[in-house]
Amino acid sequence: MARAGIGGVARAFRSTRRTRTAPAALGRLSHRADICRVLARPRVALARSPPVPARGRALAARAPRAVSGAGERRSRTLPALIVLGILNHTALTGSRVTVSLYALSLGASPFVVGTLMGLYSFLPMWLAIGAGRMSDRVGVRGPMLAGCCGIAVGAVLPRIFPGLPVLFAATSLIGLSFMLFQVGTQHATGALGAPADRPRNFSLLALGYSVSGFTGPLTVGLLIDHASFSATFACLALLPLAPAAVLARGWLALPRKRPANAPATASGVADLLRNRHLRRVFIINGLLSMAWDLHTFFIPIYGANLGLSASLIGVILAAFAAATFVVRLAMPWIARRFAEFEVLTAALFVAGGAYALFPFVASVAPLMMLSFTLGLALGSAQPMVMSLLHSIAPAGRMGEAVGVRMSVINASTFAVPLLFGAIGSSVGIGPVFWLVGAGLAGGGFFARRR
The missing domain is CATH 3.40.1810 (SRF-like)
Known part of the structure; x- marks a missing residue:
């Protein structure tokens, strides 16, 4: 028994x-x-x-993928975000080239063209923080959808109303709308996967933007030469429609509104800046953004002073773009072996050294090597900045932190040409390179400090 x-x-x-x-x-x-x-x-x-x-049942009691297929939707979210980002970023970069060439064809002065380019960043510089707070409050899908629609409307305006005045409205709307989409995209990318996956995820997203940064200007150049400005604007307006459709149908698992128990944001940006770790990331981000914008602005001027042709200057700039693409391919491997601040420290020192050497070279091959080296350094830094930002930002305020970062970037894009252009006009380009190199090296010591 x-x-x-x-x-x-x-x-x-x-x-x-x-x-x-x-x-x-x-x-x-x-x-x-x-x-x-x-x-x-x-x-x-x-x-x-x-x-x-x-x-x-409580979520803790449910097995994986027990929540209405959310696992399957989440697995396709990152690849979809990359594709949507490529389409919208292609529209942005393509519109920059198309607007500038169209304005010149209408007889606009270089000052007017510069003003149009500055309008891409002017409104985002002031409104990015508010957009980040909105994504925290209502979720990211609505702002991203509004951004897609705004890019399409801004791109089609010159097609409907030809002429110079409408370009001021178009550039302002496209810049503001892409900022809405970008804040939501970066917020959503940081929310995917475990914290250890963030450097890889942001590297893949940045890799997609490297592709669109190359294909956008190339595509519109061919369209302008073989079709017309009007047809080019119409094609650019079609690109954001696919992202808008995907977001409108709700096919992606995106962060929703802030949880009810998350802290309120009444204290504002000052509360974020009092966090010394966040403040450190914002300062490093500002230095890196300055270095990126200065290369885009000053290399054509420096090359022209050396008597280089436009095609050779384009080759030097292309070396920088190629380096950002290459290093972002390697970022998953780098992220597994080095901490974020280690990569940022190395990037600042290398970028500072490259800027210090620019005034000493006057031929194409060394300039290409320095530009490529600078691209490796700056291209490796952005994914690490975003990973740190998502790790440090307070709960429920990720969108606001991303908005602060976007404000810093747009302020740099708007102010760097004005500030360093004035310095270069008075003392020459060489001292500008040395000043920026010293600032980046100082940032390297700042990033290394624990």
């Missing part, structure tokens, strides 16, 4: 494990609730509690 009783208990235990294992292997809870097996003689009787739907 004792042996039979023990055998019954063993059979009951094995039966229980089979009952629980099969549904769990499918990634969901069984609709049959917990089963209590009560020994009665040598056999086992079943006592069942009423079925409880998975929807009524």
